[in-house]
Amino acid sequence: MLSILTTTAGQEEDWRVGLQKGAARMQAYGGAKPGDRTMLDALLPAIEALEAGRSVKDAAVAARKGADATRGMKARAGRAAYIPSEQLADIPDPGAEAIAVLFESLARSF
Numbered sequence: 582m583l584s585i586l587t588t589t590a591g592q593e594e595d596w597r598v599g600l601q602k603g604a605a606r607m608q609a610y611g612g613a614k615p616g617d618r619t620m621l622d623a624l625l626p627a628i629e630a631l632e633a634g635r636s637v638k639d640a641a642v643a644a645r646k647g648a649d650a651t652r653g654m655k656a657r658a659g660r661a662a663y664i665p666s667e668q669l670a671d672i673p674d675p676g677a678e679a680i681a682v683l684f685e686s687l688a689r690s691f
Contacts, residue, residue, distance in 0.1 A: 613658035620676030641684035648681035
């Protein structure tokens with residue numbers, strides 16, 4: 582799914598537009614939606630912050646909140662859906678965590 586995001590995003594001149602289109606394509610191919618305990622739970626709030634004209638730092642905060650929220654979600658999509666839920670208790674989704682760290686790193690460079 583990350584390759585779908587980056588390939589799509591790389592086709593746009595404005596990286597913010599690219600992220601939005603990439604996230605939409607990920608959802609179309611994978612079928613995941615917010616609340617399914619995937620990287621989308623961090624990515625979509627970050628994109629929403631950017632679309633609202635907020636800063637990359639604000640997008641990083643939104644991504645972190647989204648990633649942290651996955652700790653209590655039931656996995657309904659992605660690789661985590663194949664793991665017993667008791668083994669996921671209080672562990673953030675790895676993809677969502679990666680997106681949060683990515684945005685936090687971006688925020689430090691702006």
